Amino acid sequence: GAHHGTVALPVGPLRAAPAPGDPAAGTSEGTDDDADPALRRWRRRVAVVLTLIALGAVSGLVGLWYATAGPGAYTTVPGGLVGADRAAAEEALATAGLGVSAVTEVFDAQAPVQTVVAVEPGEGGRILKEGDVELTVSKGPDLRVVPEGLVGATVEDATAALQAVGLVAVEGERTFDDVAPAGTVLTATAEPGTSLAVGSEVGLRVSDGPAPVTVLSVVGVEAGAARQQLEADGLVVEEATAFSEQYGAGVVMAQDPAPGTAGFRGDTVTITVSQGPPLVEVPNLVGQQFADARAALERLGFAVVREDVLGGFFGTVRSQDATPGSTLPKGSTITLAVV
Structure with missing residues (x-):
């Protein structure tokens, strides 16, 4: 009981209590917290940790963006694909972590079959990692078959037939031909059934018809020689015959068409070959007076020779x-024996 009412006093210098209204007065709790160094250190540590956490979150988001939508999400299409065969191109893409989404085949007159001719995106182009590339590969030239029946057809029909299969007709300089009519195809530079790239040219040699000629004169020429001359010019020779007092037998006495006529090889020329003078029937003159007999023969175109027998005193035709x-050719000579 002796200790009742005893109060323990703090050890240390005594401080005067601040007067009411003194600016130094404040809550004893706030003053105590700010004055505690341990508490301040703890608060700083918490702030640092929170800052680091925030920075880590931001960094993670940036990294996620970089890897999924930013530059880190992309790569480039490798080079050397165009010109490579399809298998090699696909292998190169796989090595680069890329795939092939589609393969389109196109005709190409230069690139071998299954050679890559284009890529999308192009070589060096930007593409998402593990993305897909579209390949265009060659299926070789677009070949067309040369149609049948070009030779012998008109140039118009042959041209249309070639155009119908994607080929181009090229007509060369026309040439004369004795048989094929003008405008007929004589030869083609490609055989029927030959395969050519679409758009290839096929040369056509086309007939200009028979060559023009001028009909020579063969009148007065022996028939055989006349035929040779005319046939050498490509003309067809037909013969007719007729009697002629002017041209000897076997000689051309006329021709049709006339000399100097313009024509064409293959035209027909008719030559009329002389059979010599016309034949005249000889009358019976025996018993007639020579003067009468001679007149009759001369009227028929014969020449008369008199041979007197025993002086020919009576003037009578004894024989002929x-x-x-x-029949004798007109102009022949008949001898009369006169007594």
Whole structure:
């Protein structure tokens, strides 16, 4: 009981209590917290940790963006794909972590079959990692078959037939031909059934028809020689015959068409070959007076020779050297024996 009412006093210098209204007065709790160094250190540590956490979150988000949508999400299409065969190109893409989404085949007159001719995106182009590339590969030239029946057709029909299969007709300089009509295809530079790239040219040699000629004159020429001359010019020779007092037998006495006529090889020329003078029937003159007999023969175109027998005193035709009823060429000579 002796200790009742005893109060323990703090050890240390005594401080005067601040007067009411003194600016130094404040809550004893706030003053105590700010004055505690341990508490301040703890608060700083918490702030640092929170800052680091925030920075880590931001960094993670940036990294996620970089890897999924930013530059880190992309790579480039490797080079050397165009010109490579398809298998090699696909292998190169796989090595680069890329795939192939589609392969399109196109005709190409230069690139071998299954050679890559284009890529999308192009070589060196930007593409998402593990993305897909579209390849265009060659299926070789677009070949077309040369149609049948070009030779012998008109140039118009042959041209249309070539155009219908994607080929181009090229007509060369026309040439004369004795058989094929003008405008007919004589030869083609490609055989029927040959395969050519689409758009290839096929040369056509086209007939200009028979060559023009001028008909020579063969009148007065022996028939055989006349035929040779005319046929050498490509003309067809037909013969007719007729009697002629002007041209000897076997000689051309006329021709049709006339000399100097313009024509074409293959035209027909008709030559008329002389059979010599016309034949005249010899009358029976025996018993007639020579003067009458001679007049009759001369009217028929014969020449008359008189041979007197025993002086020919009576002037009567005794015989004749041409048999009555026979025929002789006009102008022939008949001898009469006169007594």
